[in-house]
Amino acid sequence: MTNQVVKVEHVEKIYGKKNENQSIALKDISFSMAEGEFIGIMGPSGSGKTTLLNVLSTLDRPTNGEISIAGRDITQMKNNELADFRANSLGFIFQDFNLLENLTLYENIALPLSLQDVKAKKIKERVETVAKQLGIQDILMKFPAEVSGGQKQRTAAARALVHEPAIILGDEPTGALDSKNAQGLLEAMTELNREQDVSILMVTHDPQSASYCERILFIQDGILYKELKRTGERKAFYQEILDVLATLGADQDGE
Ligand SMILES: Nc1ncnc2c1ncn2[C@@H]1O[C@H](COP(=O)(O)OP(=O)(O)OP(=O)(O)O)[C@@H](O)[C@H]1O
Ligand SMILES: [Mg+2]
DSSP states (O other): OOOOOEEHHHHHHHHHOSSSSOOEEEEEEEEEETTTTEEEEEEETTTTTTHHHHHHTTTOOOSSSEEEETTTTTTGOOOOHHHHHHHHHHEEETOOOOTTTTTTTHHHHHHHTTTTTOHHHHHHHHHHHHHTTTTTTSSTTTGGGGGGGHHHHHHHHHHTTTTTOOOOESSSSSTTSSSHHHHHHHHHHHHHHHHHOOEEEEEEEEEHHHHTSSSSEEEEEEEEEEEEOSSHHHHHHHHHHHHHHHHHHHHTTTT
């Protein structure tokens, strides 16, 4: 039996207090993710994708429902427990890289471990291993301003991986990249997923990026509208994704 890395049960998220203007971002979302899966979340603007990612990444709390990650119920955790959980078990890749400009790529990648008081020797081993996996081992002494967008995003991916999190979460990780760099990053992520069994969940509005996933969850108006599993070639999957997006009336070029 495969282990579940994520279990989401009847999650609801309402923004705003009672008696105020409330907005229901997530109505009733349930799904689970097996260890080693590569899942994409798609849906029109305002459908709740970022909200879903934020409650999964413990940056925000759902109004109702339960979420377990790596066997731990995060909806029951106190804030200080959440901070530790986030630091140890989750890895993030954001659209705008979020690298620190005054640190070298090496230091940026090492950050999650430096914050955890890991020994320098162990840090060096881990940074070199993940940098190699992402093909940036030769530019580690450079600063973010000295490398390309694609290399920055590979650095961000290496940083997300360095502490061996249970899952990597991404909100539009390819959003700021041109198509060639986006493809390079997605190929690297696919390799990590296939060869190291890294679990990845990413939000994307780009059907090309989504076609690298094994499974896509489409959300619309805060509910799961449809699920698509990849069964064959990526090109055929890309077409299937376009077909679903057409029924959703989504803006395929983004906003
Ligand atoms: N902090 C907030 N306060 C109030 N309403 C919010 C807040 N954040 C999001 N919303 C509302 O919740 C709904 C879902 O927003 P969310 O950001 O999750 O959408 P999204 O699918 O990520 O959209 P996009 O593709 O544009 O990034 C929207 O109606 C939005 O206006
Ligand atoms: Mg969003």
